[in-house]
Amino acid sequence: MIKISAHTMATPEETLPEAIDLFAELGFDGVELICADDYPCGIGTDVQAGELRTVRRAIEDHGLEVPNLVPYVREINVIDAQVRRRCIDDLLRCIDFAVALGAASVRIWAGTDPEPGHEDEQYALLIDSLQQLAPVAGAAGVVLSVENHMGSHAITGAITAGIVTDVGSAHVGVLYDPANLLVLGDSDYRAALEVQLPHITHVHFKDVDVLGDNRHMPRIVGEGEVPWAEILPALSAAGYDRFVTTEYEKRWHPDELPPSREGLAHELAAARRMLDLTGGRDE
Template identity: 40%
Template structure:
């Protein structure tokens, strides 16, 4: 049975505690929480132990697992060693927050996107930084998952795997986001899944369509993403991790209905894609 969680990107008008209540009411299995200082429905990087415990306990009481934490550090491949060290420290702090929430995975960016001539050097810095964070996370029992994402070095499945191989830790995997790959005109889902295969530890699920050259966010099933086929391919792979509804209301509030409506529709659609 699919394990489907809600992402707090979908609930910008709510607090994390309110999002937990909403997701439980929708019948979701868990929550993925943004970790940032500038977002209402996120965990502050300087959150107190008591605040983290309130979130953890509310999730437990609601029957939800905290399936992922989503920090935004990107300077892991910055040319300046001090900037890299600061990003590493931020990600280690996110690991500590995840551990306090009994969350066993965090999303990480593949650094900043760089020019082709700089990729070799930048990949070395990125791998070194993520290896340090990965070893720290491994000791806490927390997985790092590199997301297929624009404006990073992980703009394709091929490059995401190159980063994961360069880090070379069993607890550093892939956060598979086919909608991002489609937006970036990278690999189609068959190739993305074949390339990333057993490294896929978490999946972001969202939809969109094109209006001319403009990308429009959509409720799941109302856009261009072939989620029935993607889920079938992941089932064939033996994937049994979380599917996270990354409902993009944080960025596109005028394009998507409120989460109580749109996330429910998305959940119903996603459940219908798998036996």
């Protein structure tokens, strides 16, 4: 059965303990954690073992899980070998953090926009980096989930599936984000879902209106252009049984979205209805 988690992106005005309390109170099944030094509602990149134990205990005490850890490491495809090595090392630490937190997945940003004329070279470097990371992740019991994302190689469903295929490891999958794909112009959700479906290891749930030029306006689910009422049942029918995370973009769009509690409650209820998880109760 699909479980539903909330992303700490949704709670920029809360501390992490406050966010965990809120997610549990609203009825989510998990907490997707940001790993970055510039955002307090998450963990830092130099987090210590004792702090990780405290965070994990707080999450588990609320009956929640950590489905995915979200670092912002990007330059795993750059030509500068020292920079790329540093980024690989950063992701190796994130794998360690995921193990300490009991997280099943680490989000992977599929490199930066390649430099003109170096697309093939930088794609090869991306694949090489992931091939270095994959066996470490596998030994740790963690999957690396390559997200459909602007500003990376993974800008269509077919390309993202191709990245995973070229890496050739069961420990590298797809973080399926149909809203990002729509913004990027990959508008045939059925084709994008079909080509990625064998590889999907995590899902981000949000709605948007597309503004063009890789820009969007966030909307609460049901008021934007993403056909979630078709996508979520299709995922469930295909046997997907991992987490779907409500990626409520309050961090990036504080003035365009309703307050965190209100928005998250709406997104959770919408996901439950679409997945028929309400048990017949009126939400």
